[in-house]
Amino acid sequence: TAEDGSQAWLRYAPVPNANRYHSLPLSIVALNSTKSSPVYTAGQELQKGIKGIFQEQLNVNSAGKGSSSIIVGTIDAYSKAYGDCDEFKELEDDGFYLSTEGRDVKIIGKNERGALYGAFEYLSRLAQGNFASDSYLANPHAPIRWTNEWDNMDGSIERGYGGPSIFFQNGYVADNVTRAAEYARLLASIRINGIIINNVNANVTLLSARNIEGLGRLADVMRPYGVQLGISLNFSSPQSFGGLSSYDPLDPSVDAWWTNTTNTIYKRVPDMAGYLVKANSEGQPGPLTYNRTLADGANMFARAVKPHGGVIMFRAFVYDNHINESNWKNDRANAAVEFFKDLDGKFDENVVVQIKYGPIDFQVREPASPLFSTLRNTSTSIELQVTPEYLGQNCHLVYLAPLWKEILDFDTRADNKSSKVSNIISGQRFKRPLGGSAGVVNVGTNTTWLGSHLAMSNLYAYGALAWDPSADSVDILREWIRLTFGFDEKVSDTIIEMSMKSWPAYENYSGNLGIQTLTDIIYTHFGPNPASQDGNGWGQWTRADKFSIGMDRTVKNGTGNAGQYSPEVAQRYENIETTPDNLLLWFHHVNYTQKLKSGKSVIQHFYDAHYEGAATAQTFVSLWESLKGKVDEERYNHIMFRQVFQAGHSLVWRDSINQFYHNLSEIPDEAKRVGNH
Ligand code: GCU
The missing domain is CATH 3.90.1330.10 (Alpha-glucuronidase, C-terminal domain)
Known part of the structure; x- marks a missing residue:
C-alpha cells in the first residue's frame, strides 16, 4: 500500500496516464532461469514494477522473444542468444547498458549484478514518469560500495535508531530472514554490492557452527540481489573463542586457526565479500598487544580470504582514548596518520584501509581526514554514517548528501595536483586496484527502516554517491521524493x-x-x-x-595536525587568515x-x-x-x-x-x- 514504509522508494505506484505516453513491450525476457541469479531477480522485479506502474501483467521468459520485449541479461548471455553487439564494449564490472530505443528495451550488464542494476534503473525511470527513448551506459565510480551494520548478536544495534536487528536475535542469526531479503532488494536498487552485518565491536560467538549456518541462510537470500555478505571480526577470537593461548598474528597456530575458520565460513558462504576489522581501538583487541603492526594484523586475514577472493576492510579508526588533555600537543585527530603512515605499502593487495571521513568521529563539520592523501600505496575507502549518530539520530531532519559531497569533492592537493577524495578512494588517483565506500546504516525492524521516513533520503543518497560522487544533492532528492511521495x-x-x-x-x-x-x-x-x-x-x-x-592544531604552536595535510592544504589550515570560518576552531x-x-x-x-x-x-x-x-x-x-x-x-x-x-x-x-x- 502507499503507506507501507518498508517499500521505501520501490513502491511502483501507478503513474497517471502512463499507458498514454508509453507503449510497453509485450513480454520480459530474463536471460537466466536460475532462481538465485540476479538476472532472474531482475525479470521478477520488472514484472512486479510494471504491474504496479502500468497495471499490466507481462510474462517473464528465459529465452526467445516476441516482436517487442524487455530483454535483461549479461553481455555473454545476450550475445549467445542474439549475436554480438558493439554497444556494450565499454561496460565495466557492475555496469549496465540501457536502451529504450527501438522495439525492444535492452538492459545489459557486464555481469549479472549490473543487469539487475539496469532493471532497477529502467523501473525507476518509469516510476518517475520518464518515458524517453534513449540509450546509455553506466559504470560505477568504485568497486566497493558496501554498507556496515552495527548489529549485535542479542538483537540490539549500536547507534541504531530504527528498532532491533533484522539479522540477529537472542545470540543467533534470526530464524526469519525475510526482512534481510527485503533489505538486500533496497540495497541492490541503489547499487550497493556488499554488506557487513554485525557490529565492528564484534562478538566472537558469531563464529559458532549454528551462526555460520545462519550466515549461510542470510547470504542465500541476499545473493539473488547481488549483495555479498561479510562480517566483522573480533581480533582475539583464536584465544577468546578458539581456546588458543594467543591471538598473535605472527603465531603460526593463530594463522592456521583463521585459515581454518575462514575456510569453514566460505564452505557455507562461497561468495562472502570479506571481513571488516576494528583493531586496537576503543578497547578492542589487536596486533599491537603483541608488538605486531596493524599491517601484520590485516595481512593475516588477507591471507585467509585470498584464495576465496575476499577483501579485508581494515579500519583506520585507531586511537588511544585515554590521552592526557593537559598536554597541548596531544591530539586524537593525529592518530590515524600516526598509526598508518609508516605502513603504507605494507598491506596485502586485498586489504582496503577504511577511513572515517574526518579525523575524529562523524562530527557535523570536520575537514577531510589527512590520511586520504597520506596513503599512496594502499587501497582506501571512505566510511560515512547514514545513521546520524551525532546528528540528531533521526529525531532531527539532517540531509547528509551535502556534507558527504564536501568531503568527496575536497581536493587534497597531493603532490600539488588535483587529488579529490572521491578519486583517491576509487583507486584512480594513486592507481590502486580496490577502493570505494562503506556507509554505516544500521537499519532495524521498524517499517521505516531507519526510524524516520525522511531519513531514507540519506540511504538513497549514500547509494547514489557511492556509484557516482558527482551526482547532485538536489537531483538525488528530487528523484527520491518522486519515488517515495x-x-x-x-x-x-x-x-x-x-x-x-x-x-x-x-x-x-x-x-x-x-x-x-x-x-x-x-x-x-x-x-x-x-x-x-x-x-x-x-x-x-x-x-x-x-x-x-x-x-590549536597548527604546526608552529599546536598539535601539528595541520601539517599532516599536503603542503598547499597544510598552509591554508596553518594560518587563521586562510582557514575557512567553518573550520576556524578546529584548527585554531x-x-x-x-x-x-x-x-x-x-x-x-x-x-x-x-x-x-x-x-x-x-x-x-x-x-x-x-x-x-x-x-x-x-x-x-x-x-x-x-x-x-x-x-x-x-x-x-x-x-x-x-x-x-x-x-x-x-x-x-x-x-x-x-x-x-
Ligand atoms: C563511535 C561510536 C561507537 C563506535 C565507534 C566506531 O565512537 O560512538 O559506537 O563503535 O565510533 O566507529 O568504531
Whole structure:
C-alpha cells in the first residue's frame, strides 16, 4: 500500500496516464532461469514494477522473444542468444547498458549484478514518469560500495535508531530472514554490492557452527540481489573463542586457526565479500598487544580470504582514548596518520584501509581526514554514517548528501595536483586496484527502516554517491521524493527546501565554526552537553575557557595536525587568515573576540548562529504543515511528530549552548537575547 514504509522508494505506484505516453513491450525476457541469479531477480522485479506502474501483467521468459520485449541479461548471455553487439564494449564490472530505443528495451550488464542494476534503473525511470527513448551506459565510480551494520548478536544495534536487528536475535542469526531479503532488494536498487552485518565491536560467538549456518541462510537470500555478505571480526577470537593461548598474528597456530575458520565460513558462504576489522581501538583487541603492526594484523586475514577472493576492510579508526588533555600537543585527530603512515605499502593487495571521513568521529563539520592523501600505496575507502549518530539520530531532519559531497569533492592537493577524495578512494588517483565506500546504516525492524521516513533520503543518497560522487544533492532528492511521495510539485519543493536547509541549520544550533557537534560525548551523543567534551581522555576537546576556545592544531604552536595535510592544504589550515570560518576552531585556539571573515566576533557568531539555526528548524513545522492532504496521513503524522520535536529540541540546543558560553565568557550578546533569563 502507499503507506507501507518498508517499500521505501520501490513502491511502483501507478503513474497517471502512463499507458498514454508509453507503449510497453509485450513480454520480459530474463536471460537466466536460475532462481538465485540476479538476472532472474531482475525479470521478477520488472514484472512486479510494471504491474504496479502500468497495471499490466507481462510474462517473464528465459529465452526467445516476441516482436517487442524487455530483454535483461549479461553481455555473454545476450550475445549467445542474439549475436554480438558493439554497444556494450565499454561496460565495466557492475555496469549496465540501457536502451529504450527501438522495439525492444535492452538492459545489459557486464555481469549479472549490473543487469539487475539496469532493471532497477529502467523501473525507476518509469516510476518517475520518464518515458524517453534513449540509450546509455553506466559504470560505477568504485568497486566497493558496501554498507556496515552495527548489529549485535542479542538483537540490539549500536547507534541504531530504527528498532532491533533484522539479522540477529537472542545470540543467533534470526530464524526469519525475510526482512534481510527485503533489505538486500533496497540495497541492490541503489547499487550497493556488499554488506557487513554485525557490529565492528564484534562478538566472537558469531563464529559458532549454528551462526555460520545462519550466515549461510542470510547470504542465500541476499545473493539473488547481488549483495555479498561479510562480517566483522573480533581480533582475539583464536584465544577468546578458539581456546588458543594467543591471538598473535605472527603465531603460526593463530594463522592456521583463521585459515581454518575462514575456510569453514566460505564452505557455507562461497561468495562472502570479506571481513571488516576494528583493531586496537576503543578497547578492542589487536596486533599491537603483541608488538605486531596493524599491517601484520590485516595481512593475516588477507591471507585467509585470498584464495576465496575476499577483501579485508581494515579500519583506520585507531586511537588511544585515554590521552592526557593537559598536554597541548596531544591530539586524537593525529592518530590515524600516526598509526598508518609508516605502513603504507605494507598491506596485502586485498586489504582496503577504511577511513572515517574526518579525523575524529562523524562530527557535523570536520575537514577531510589527512590520511586520504597520506596513503599512496594502499587501497582506501571512505566510511560515512547514514545513521546520524551525532546528528540528531533521526529525531532531527539532517540531509547528509551535502556534507558527504564536501568531503568527496575536497581536493587534497597531493603532490600539488588535483587529488579529490572521491578519486583517491576509487583507486584512480594513486592507481590502486580496490577502493570505494562503506556507509554505516544500521537499519532495524521498524517499517521505516531507519526510524524516520525522511531519513531514507540519506540511504538513497549514500547509494547514489557511492556509484557516482558527482551526482547532485538536489537531483538525488528530487528523484527520491518522486519515488517515495509521488509527483506533486509542492511536496517536492517543500521537502527539498527542508532537506537542503537541514544540515546548515543543525550545524548552526549544535556546534559551529568547527568546534564539533557539542553533543553529550560520553555515551548518548544526543542533545547538547558542551561541558562533556573536555576533561576526559576521549580527545574531542574544545579547550574552552573564560577567554578562548578551539584546538590549536597548527604546526608552529599546536598539535601539528595541520601539517599532516599536503603542503598547499597544510598552509591554508596553518594560518587563521586562510582557514575557512567553518573550520576556524578546529584548527585554531582563539579569543572569543577574534573577528571572523564576516566581521563578527566568534562569540557573537555563536549566539547568532544558534538563533538562526533554531529559527530555521521552526519553519520546518509550518513547511511540513503546508503538505497536509498531499501526503498520506500515516507518513504526514509521523513526520510532523518529528518536526515538532526537532523544533522544540533546537530551542533546547540554542539556549543550552548559548547560555554555556555566555556563562563561561561573560561576554554579552549584542542582541541582548542570551543571559537575561
Ligand atoms: C563511535 C561510536 C561507537 C563506535 C565507534 C566506531 O565512537 O560512538 O559506537 O563503535 O565510533 O566507529 O568504531
